[in-house]
Amino acid sequence: MITGLGAITPLGTGVPDLWHGLLEGRSGVRPLEGAEFDGQPVRIAGTVPQDPAELLPRPQARRMSRASQFAVIAAREAWRDAGFAASGTVESGIDPSRVGVSIGTIIGGAPVLVDGDRRLRDKGPRGVSPLTAPMTVPSQPAAQISLDLRITGEARTVVSACASGTEAIGQAIDRIRHGHLDMVLAGGTEAAVTPAVMASFAAMRALSTRNDEPERASRPFAKDRDGFVHGEGAGLLVLEAEEHALARGAHIYCEAAGWGLSADAHHLVAPDPSGDGIVLALRRALADAGSVPGDVVHVNAHATATVDGDLAEATALRRILDERGAQAPEVPVTAVKGNLGHLQGAAGAVAAVVAALTLDRGHIPPTIGCDDPDDACALDVVRYVPRSLPADGDVVLSNSFGFGGHNAVLALRRDRSDRADRADRADRSDRSDRAKEEEAA
Structure with missing residues (x-):
């Protein structure tokens, strides 16, 4: 069960800023300031608007990479949201050896290593901080959460x-x-919104070059999409055994019902256009959840706004969703990267936070930037205004796909204890939502 949520994103600090920003259709993509980005072909990114170091005690913040600062801030929010004391496991009456940490990241603290190299060249060996090595390793965010909340079960x-x-x-x-x-x-x-990373992605021609319209640069599933927008942030969830959550009377957002993995084995950076690998991950997630395509009520898509990536994902989704039958209603799809940019290793986690909120609140945030949907994608993309979650079905899929052919899909299930009430609300509001979308279009 998912019982706590935390996030720090380009839309602000905390889950409320994320959720309300998505529902209101706001963008967190902004111009990159600073001389280090002068001359870069792409000078926009989804950046967190507040310095995370200001949200932590100064001695603690100085011993963390920026990625670790994000992780700890989001973890603290998720921990509190789950109903526990902010000071950690012991004060919360929880056995710390039965609690774990599991964090995904790509670059980790690599920007710290880059800064250390610059200091070495400018000031010599004495200019390099002794914390450079421990702050650089990708496992530091998990370790810092473990330290902060005194979690001893494991830190992966x-x-x-x-x-x-x-x-x-x-x-x-x-x-x-x-x-x-x-x-x-x-x-x-x-x-990892750094000059070297930005230049690398730009050299790959993977980034949108819409420097003059940052808030409209990321265009998932749009006909005129031209690449992703780089971003930063963190998303954390508290996952809990059902009996454990029920015993303490926790609020349950939804059930983390299953997940699936696969590998494309196609290309170092390009997706397999057939979508075969994605289809396999989707099928495995549904099977792990004990579900079938007919149970799917919504998809939170990976949709980076790259030409080939969005099309491959749409192709795979169509193959799965078409198994619902010709008479089944279309499954609404949304993509939060229009608002946030691509948060890399945090992208799937933030999408999972949003998917859990969608199941809990019964509303699907709209996809911004998709004013002219690509007919080749052939999906029911929610646009302009939020839409109520349909009553039929109870599974939300949250997709993530990475360079090298890494495919991962989560299957989240509606909390069954209040399904009837939510279904009734969704049924009453569905027609109204469709009318609002048509009017906004």
């Missing part, structure tokens, strides 16, 4: 490109399912 790190955050959550599901742990703080973090 997943590095699988842009599927990292989703895979970290999937691994947490298994650790709880097989009885190794009662709870896991799981998710992803990334902080």
